[in-house]
Amino acid sequence: MITEPVYVGVDVGASRTKVAVLDASKNLVGYDVQKSGTDFMATARQCLERSLQMAGLNESAIANAVSTGYGRTNVSFARDTRTEIGCHAVGCYHYFPMAITIIDIGGQDNKVIKLDEKGRRTSFKMNRKCAAGTGTFLEEMSARLGIPLEGMNYLATHSTDMVKLGSFCTVFSATEVLENIRRGKKIEDIVKGVFFSMIRRVLEMDSMTQNVVMTGGVVAHNLYMVRMMEEIIERSIQVPEKPQLTGAIGAALYAMGGSSERD
Amino acid sequence: MPEEKKAVRKKIAAAADLNNFMRDYYLELDAAAQKGTPKIAWCTSVGPAEILRAFGFQVYFPETHSAMLGATRMATEFIPEANAIGYSPDICSYLTADIGAFLKGVTPLEKAFNIKRIPRPDVLVFNTNQCRDVQDWFSWYGEKFKAPVLGVHTYRGVGEVTDKHIFSIAKQLEALIPPLEKIAGKKFQLDALKRTVALSRECSELWKKILDTAAAKPSPITFFDGTTLMGPAVVGRGTQKAVDVYQILLSELEQRIEKGEGAIEDEKFRIYWDGMPVWGRLSAHAQLFSLLKANVLASTYCNSWIFSALDPEDPFNSMARAYTELFIVRADDVKETYIKNMLKFFKVDGIIYHDAKTCPNNSNCRYGMPQRLEKQTGIPSLTLNGDLNDLRLLSDEQTRTNVEAFIEQLQEHRG
Numbered sequence: 106m107i108t109e110p111v112y113v114g115v116d117v118g119a120s121r122t123k124v125a126v127l128d129a130s131k132n133l134v135g136y137d138v139q140k141s142g143t144d145f146m147a148t149a150r151q152c153l154e155r156s157l158q159m160a161g162l163n164e165s166a167i168a169n170a171v172s173t174g175y176g177r178t179n180v181s182f183a184r185d186t187r188t189e190i191g192c193h194a195v196g197c198y199h200y201f202p203m204a205i206t207i208i209d210i211g212g213q214d215n216k217v218i219k220l221d222e223k224g225r226r227t228s229f230k231m232n233r234k235c236a237a238g239t240g241t242f243l244e245e246m247s248a249r250l251g252i253p254l255e256g257m258n259y260l261a262t263h264s265t266d267m268v269k270l271g272s273f274c275t276v277f278s279a280t281e282v283l284e285n286i287r288r289g290k291k292i293e294d295i296v297k298g299v300f301f302s303m304i305r306r307v308l309e310m311d312s313m314t315q316n317v318v319m320t321g322g323v324v325a326h327n328l329y330m331v332r333m334m335e336e337i338i339e340r341s342i343q344v345p346e347k348p349q350l351t352g353a354i355g356a357a358l359y360a361m362g363g364s365s366e367r368d
Numbered sequence: 369m370p371e372e373k374k375a376v377r378k379k380i381a382a383a384a385d386l387n388n389f390m391r392d393y394y395l396e397l398d399a400a401a402q403k404g405t406p407k408i409a410w411c412t413s414v415g416p417a418e419i420l421r422a423f424g425f426q427v428y429f430p431e432t433h434s435a436m437l438g439a440t441r442m443a444t445e446f447i448p449e450a451n452a453i454g455y456s457p458d459i460c461s462y463l464t465a466d467i468g469a470f471l472k473g474v475t476p477l478e479k480a481f482n483i484k485r486i487p488r489p490d491v492l493v494f495n496t497n498q499c500r501d502v503q504d505w506f507s508w509y510g511e512k513f514k515a516p517v518l519g520v521h522t523y524r525g526v527g528e529v530t531d532k533h534i535f536s537i538a539k540q541l542e543a544l545i546p547p548l549e550k551i552a553g554k555k556f557q558l559d560a561l562k563r564t565v566a567l568s569r570e571c572s573e574l575w576k577k578i579l580d581t582a583a584a585k586p587s588p589i590t591f592f593d594g595t596t597l598m599g600p601a602v603v604g605r606g607t608q609k610a611v612d613v614y615q616i617l618l619s620e621l622e623q624r625i626e627k628g629e630g631a632i633e634d635e636k637f638r639i640y641w642d643g644m645p646v647w648g649r650l651s652a653h654a655q656l657f658s659l660l661k662a663n664v665l666a667s668t669y670c671n672s673w674i675f676s677a678l679d680p681e682d683p684f685n686s687m688a689r690a691y692t693e694l695f696i697v698r699a700d701d702v703k704e705t706y707i708k709n710m711l712k713f714f715k716v717d718g719i720i721y722h723d724a725k726t727c728p729n730n731s732n733c734r735y736g737m738p739q740r741l742e743k744q745t746g747i748p749s750l751t752l753n754g755d756l757n758d759l760r761l762l763s764d765e766q767t768r769t770n771v772e773a774f775i776e777q778l779q780e781h782r783g
Contacts, residue, residue, distance in 0.1 A: 175765060190773035214766070226777040228748065231770060 110168035111135075111160065113153065114356025115183055116192065117145050117176030120212025120240055121322055124152035125353035126160050127361065131199065135160030136350055138322075145176035153182060169360040173352055175213065187359050189352050190218055190229045196355030197318050198224035200345045206314045208307055208334075209351070210323040212240035217311040230310045236275045238306025240323045246299045249279050250292060257296050258327040264297035278302060300330050304337060318343045325349035377632055377658050378624075380593060382617040389613045390599045394481050400426040401487035407552060410492040410509070412502045413602050414672070414691060416520065416541055418568050418683070420493060421606040422561040423552040428487050429603050430505065431498070434462035434757065436476040437469055438647025439596075443757035446472055460501035461726040461757035467508060489515045491551045493544065497522040497697050499729045516551065518544055522691065527699040529692050537688035558683070564606035565687065566680035574614035575601040576674045579666065581621040583714050586630025587638065587665040588621045592654035593631060594670040595645045601673040630663070637662040637778050638715055642707065643722030644669060644730045644756040649764070656768060660775040666714040668695055668707065669730070696729055703732060704741055711747055718778050719749040720771075725761040748781075750774040 108128050116123040118141060126135035135156035139148050149172070157163060164182075172183035173192040180186075189211075197207045198220055207218040215232040236242045247254045268285050272278045278299075285295050303323075317338065319331050325348045335342050345351055400406050409425035411417050413432065420427050437443040443461065446468030451457050453471070455464050469475060470486070477483035492506040492515055503519060510517035520540045523533055545556045578597070582589050589597075597617060604610025624630075639657065641664050646653065657664050672695050679686035695706055711719070719741070721733035728734065738749040750770055754762035 175769075188769050188773040188776060190769065191776045225780045226773075229773055229777070231766060 109162065109166045111162060111166050112357045112360040113156070113167050113170035113182075114192065114353040114358070114360060115149050115153070115170065115172040115174075115177075115180050116189065116350075116352035116356060117141060117149055117172060117174040117179060118189075118212055118322070118352070119175045119214075121349070122148045122152050122174075122176070123350050123353040124149070124156040125350050125357045126156045126162070127354065127357040129361075131358070131361070133347070133350070133354065135162070136347070136353070138349060141176060145179035146181055149176070149180045150182070171356040171360040173356045185359070187356060190216055190226070190231075192352045192355030192359065193320060194218050194220055194224070194226050194229075194355065195358045196351035196353075197320060197345065199354065199358055201316065201318050201343055203316055204314060205316045205318050205343075206311075208317065208319045208321075208324075210238070210240065210303070210307065210319070210321040210330075212244075212322060215239055215307050215310065215321075217307065219311070219314060228311070232306070232310060237278070238303045240321075242275050242278070242303060243299065243323060243327075245275055245279060246282060246296075249282050250286075250295065252292065252296075255326060257299070258329050260293045260296040261300050261327070261329045261333075264291070264293040266291070266294050267301060268294045268298035270298045270302045272302075297333075300327065300333055304330065304334050307334075308337065313338055315340070316343065318345070320345060320348040320351040322349045377590070377654060378629060380589070380597070380617070380620060382613075382620045383593075383597065385613050385616050386597055386599060389604065389609060391481050392609070393599075393603055394477055394483055397426050397428055397487045398477075398481075398483045401485075407490040408487045410489040410506065412494045412498055412506070414497050414694060415493050415495040416544065416687060416691075418564040418606045418678075418687060419541065419544060419548065419561060421564040422557065423548055423554065424560075425490070425552065426487070427603070428489070430466055430486075430509075431462055431502075432599065432603055433475070433477070433486060434466040435647050436480070437465045438462075438757040439650060440476045440479070441648040441759065442469065442474070442476055443648065444759045446474065447758055455504075457726075457758070459726060460499060460505070461755055463501050463505040464726075465757045466505065470509075470512075489513055491515060491548065492517045493519065493548075495520040495522060495691060497691055497694055499727075516547065518547055520544070520691075522697050524697050525699045526692060526697050527702060529689060533692050534685055534688045537692055538684040541684050541687055561683045562680040565678050565683045567607060567611060568605040568675065569678035569680065571601060571605055571607075571610045571614060572673070572675045572678060574611060574618055576671075576676070578614060578618050578621060579670055579674070580713075581618075581625060582665040584625045585638075585715065586628070586632070586635035587663050587714075588624035588629060588631055589665065590631045590654060590658075591641045591664040591667045591670065592645070592650050594667065595647075595650060598670055598673060605673075605675075631665070632658040632661070632663050634661050635663045637717045637775060639664040640707070640711060640714065640716040640719045641667040641669070641722065642719060642732050644724045644727050646722065646724075646754045646759075646762060647756055648759050649754075649762070649767075652764070653767075656771055660772065662718075662771075662775050662778075664720065666710055666716065668710070668732070671710070672696065700732075700735060700737060704737060704744075707741060708745060711745055716747060718774060719747060720774075721749060721751045723751050723753050725753070725755045726758060727756055730756075748774075748777060
């Protein structure tokens with residue numbers, strides 16, 4: 106039984122738009138994920154409708170809505186905006202209320218966010234201008250290899266002799282991939298090499314604290330990357346149940362906070 | 369939908385006087401260039417302008433010209449012209465924009481003051497205290513105009529400024545005199561140098577007082593104001609006119625303090641900026657921060673034209689000291705102490721480091737300084753990737769998200 110009112114978070118990312126609907130007890134009662142496309146406003150609206158449908162509610166049940174992500178100012182039904190850094194922090198802390206380092210690997214950018222034990226941000230880093238280490242890099246590599254994006258996780262898990270890609274830049278990495286194909290390397294080993302390359306790019310952004318949480322669309326669809334990261338940093342990593350929704354859930358939690366003022 | 373807001377920033381009335389100062393400065397240069405007298409010397413931004421003025425040269429500063437290319441968002445168009453003749457896109461975008469614009473026969477002075485071309489130099493004098501790029505930059509023009517290029521080679525990574533440093537730089541400054549006498553066609557007059565050093569010192573002191581007004585709460589000035597108000601401190605050092613115009617500006621800022629008027633509405637966060645400004649985004653950045661009720665009010669950059677060591681009674685040694693005490697040539701521990709003092713004096717809540725892709729000398733965040741300073745002071749920082757002139761090297765969206773998230777972080781800690 107869903108109790109009204111509900112709170113909505115909308116995360117309009119460069120790649121995907123995510124909507125999360127929380128009830129007053131902070132339960133996730135509806136959600137949706139769609140390609141952001143070129144009309145952010147229409148996509149956000151469609152995601153909202155599907156999420157409400159999942160929850161069996163209509164729009165009148167919404168007490169407040171907050172948007173985040175690159176398209177955060179394009180959401181007609183949101184009453185306020187927050188940065189995706191803030192929303193990922195709040196979303197992660199909701200599931201893991203302790204001092205944590207959050208690694209979010211999204212379509213357009215990566216974030217490393219550090220929270221103290223009270224959930225306050227102590228620092229954050231976003232990747233720099235290039236695509237290395239982001240979902241865009243993975244998309245580029247899947248195109249080069251001629252394999253579907255959703256098949257990469259499976260392939261990586263079957264690697265027996267990972268190929269190391271040394272380049273920092275996406276274009277150079279693509280050339281390296283082609284070079285390895287020419288040398289007859291197995292696709293599985295190249296894909297794992299691509300994963301490894303992304304992990305290295307993320308780890309060079311900042312140091313990790315004891316408790317690490319991974320989120321984002323890339324993580325949601327490529328959980329093997331988490332296992333690889335655990336091996337490298339030599340400790341287990343926490344992943345929320347729906348890692349792609351963390352930003353949207355954070356936005357919904359901000360919506361629940363009531364105040365729409367930063368100050 | 370959340371509304372797009374517009375921040376209210378209070379205009380500085382004296383800005384009109386400063387604009388007039390800059391207009392007159394460039395018109396005088398242009399007149400000299402057209403008549404062939406007085407002779408024209410090009411000088412780097414912290415080059416020995418006092419000596420050049422003592423000889424009666426009109427002094428032109430290419431760095432200021434290139435900053436104009438940046439501020440007018442013309443720079444990015446011309447940088448590839450210089451790249452194509454062998455000047456890498458990774459080196460100083462002041463240099464590449466300026467040379468590129470010259471190759472295309474374009475100057476922002478035309479639109480601003482109806483001046484068709486930059487003034488032809490009779491001599492070019494650099495000091496490498498800004499970087500080695502200025503030497504390459506001046507050498508290129510020297511060859512182009514068949515004009516002599518003279519220079520002072522600075523020390524870098526200077527910890528304590530010692531007598532040896534002073535002796536060496538003072539000797540280099542003195543060595544400029546004979547060739548300059550020849551070019552100027554007149555004998556050097558020590559009294560004339562003493563006068564320009566005295567005026568330069570006076571200008572510097574006024575500029576310091578102007579920047580120090582930002583210590584008031586709320587601050588009557590922003591860093592973004594400072595970058596445009598600093599013109600006289602750079603191009604007018606050693607002149608009475610620079611002193612006069614800064615007295616007007618200082619008086620206005622002091623009145624603002626008395627009335628409790630801030631440069632932005634409802635200042636809640638006080639931010640320190642380290643590194644170059646993004647010239648093509650001055651207004652956008654000013655808007656972005658003020659909308660978040662954050663005042664970027666102090667900076668390493670604007671304070672780099674304060675030369676407290678200048679002493680008219682000992683001009684060569686004091687110039688050597690002033691140019692060697694400069695932040696940009698100092699060792700990291702000295703730089704850190706400097707910034708720590710600034711954070712305290714200006715009561716700063718957070719630091720922004722601008723990592724300018726083509727300006728390593730002004731990007732102090734590349735060797736762990738933000739982390740060390742945060743550990744020592746507890747004041748959080750944010751690094752923005754960008755550039756002074758090359759707008760291809762920045763993402764406005766990333767900047768916006770980073771800045772908004774940083775202010776959110778400051779707010780969280782304030783509770």
